[in-house]
Amino acid sequence: MYEERSLPKLDHIYHQLLDAVDVGIHIVDDQGVSVVYNRKMSEIEDMDKIDVLQKNIMDIFMFTGEEESRLMQALRKGDLRKNAKQTYFNYKGQEITTINDTFPLRSEGGDIIGAVEIAKDITRLERLTRENARDKPDARYTFDQIIGKSDAILEVIDNAKRATRTTSSVLITGETGTGKELFAQSIHNGSERSSKPFISQNCAALPDTLIESILFGTVKGAFTGASEHPGLFEQADGGTLLLDEINSLSAPLQAKLLRAIQEKKIRRIGDTKDRPVDVRILATVNEDPLISINKNDLREDLYYRLSVVSIVVPPLRKRKSDLECLVDHFIEKYNYRFQLKVPCVSPGVMELFNEYDWPGNVRELEHMVEGAMNLIQYDEEIDYTHLPPHVRHKFPLYATYSFAPVQAFPPAAEKKPNRTLQSFMEEAERVYIEEILHQCEWNVTQAAKELGVSRQSLQYRLKKYGLKK
Known part of the structure; x- marks a missing residue:
């Protein structure tokens, strides 16, 4: 067998x-x-x-x-x-x-x-796909790329998503650096016009005489050197045109813009005929539009025409619960770009970030993280010394920041007066983390919440100090 x-x-x-x-x-x-x-x-x-x-x-x-x-x-x-x-x-x-x-x-x-x-x-x-997308001049952002978990930003995202269902004009208000263009691109990409052109123009970047020809186009001979050239309205036909800082346009040009939006027709400079266009207008202003109207920077009739849907993007100082996820996002972005392995910002820097009022909003935060990562030589966390001078001068006390209470320092630390500050801080950090982990019964997620750091940051420290249950 x-x-x-x-x-x-x-x-x-x-x-x-x-x-x-x-x-x-x-x-x-x-x-x-x-x-x-x-x-x-x-x-x-x-x-x-x-x-x-x-x-x-x-x-x-x-x-x-x-x-x-x-x-x-x-x-x-x-x-x-x-x-x-x-x-x-x-x-x-x-x-x-x-x-x-x-x-x-x-x-x-x-x-x-x-x-x-x-x-x-x-x-x-x-990664290659994302790199190729970065090279495209058209809209590349969608709602799922807007970073934030605060009620303030989630409400704005929800309202903006509703605006994707129609072709009505949208006025996006917010301070410089809050991410108004991200919302504009997301609205375009979430709408039925997503396969059509998305064109953006900063109205404050050029003088009125040039902006007019860029917006509406020219015909040959309209002025010396003029050629046959379609404007942005024609180039965006069927799609979306974003006009950034629209309150910087002159009153006569705002009147011409209002006519084009209402009649869905434009006339090139030097031309005698109107051309029909099908364009959805998104516009941004970097201050309260009613203030712009009172200063005569924004025509009232244009404001009412543009603000069929109004979206107000909150400043970073009013959504500070988003700081941690924004910081993690920017660290990841520049780790990839600079080929670094920076794990996080130090607890002291995160506390400083929560105290700072962020006049430049999310853009300032990104530049601060990028600048700090230019100063880092090894795979270390971002600390106080990596921050720009104007922030360090505003918060001098954070130079000696220690988040571990003195009574938590081990007796051995008191017997070694010649230790370096770095080793002293690391020992204090290790002791305090271990104390919180014991309090949380080694639940890493709960301990990270108690420490006020991300789970990623805590995991890095556990590995760094060899802390195990």
Whole structure:
């Protein structure tokens, strides 16, 4: 009789096979703890197996909740997904994009005992796609790229999304640097005109005589050197025209603009005939439009024509709960651009950011993060010394900032008066983090919230100080 032969060290053979295949394989048990993590998945996510195996995936990958993790959805709800794209972050803050097959693993009785993810890496392809998009002059932003979780910004996003359903004119009001053009581009990309041209013109950038010919076009011989040239209205036909800082136009040009919007016709400079145009107008002003009207910078009739839909983008000082996610976003952006691995800003800098009034709004925050990352030489966090002089002069006390209470310093620290300030601060940081982790029973998400830092920032410090439960 044929006797079934068993292969020796079968587990070892299985692991060799898993590491030989050219797709990532990640398996978790019924608690979400990683039990299988092959070589390809390690390469895709740039993480060592030792950092992943026997750890819960919610502790080593960045998701805002379990619902964002396909593995957890398969585990909790039995969801099965095929060829689904997913973008997420590892604990280093690196963005990962994969095409996944994710499905639950069941026992013979049908109970879910785990989940598996089979992944193909498309991170580089996604980066190339985004780089190509950055090179395009047309609208490239959509609502899901507007960073913020505060009620103030979410309400504005909701109102702007409603404006995508019609072709009515929209007036977007907000201080310089709040992101008015992001909303304009998002409205265009969310509308039925998204496949048509999106053209933007800063009305304050050029003199009226030039702006008029740019907007309405010219015919040959209209003035010395004039050629046959369509204006922005004609170029945007069927699409959207954004007029930035419209209150900087002269009153006569505003009157001509009003006529073009009302009659849906334009006349080129030097021409004798009107040309029909189908253009949706979006306009921005960087101050309260009623103030512009009182100063005679904005015609009242043009204001009422443009403000069929009015959107007011709040300044950063009124949405400071968005600071942390904005900072994380800009750090990620410039890590990629500068080939750095800066993990976060220090707790002291984040507290300073919350105290600062941000006159330049989100644009100022981005430039401050970019400037700080130009000064960093190693993979270190952004601290007080990396901030611009005008901010440091305004907040001199933060130069000696320490977020750990004195009584939390270990006795050993008191016996080493010759330690450097850096080592002293790091020891204080380690002790305080460990104290908060104990208070939170080593719940990393809760501890990060108590410390006032991002989960990514706390994960970095746990690894840096070798803190383990």
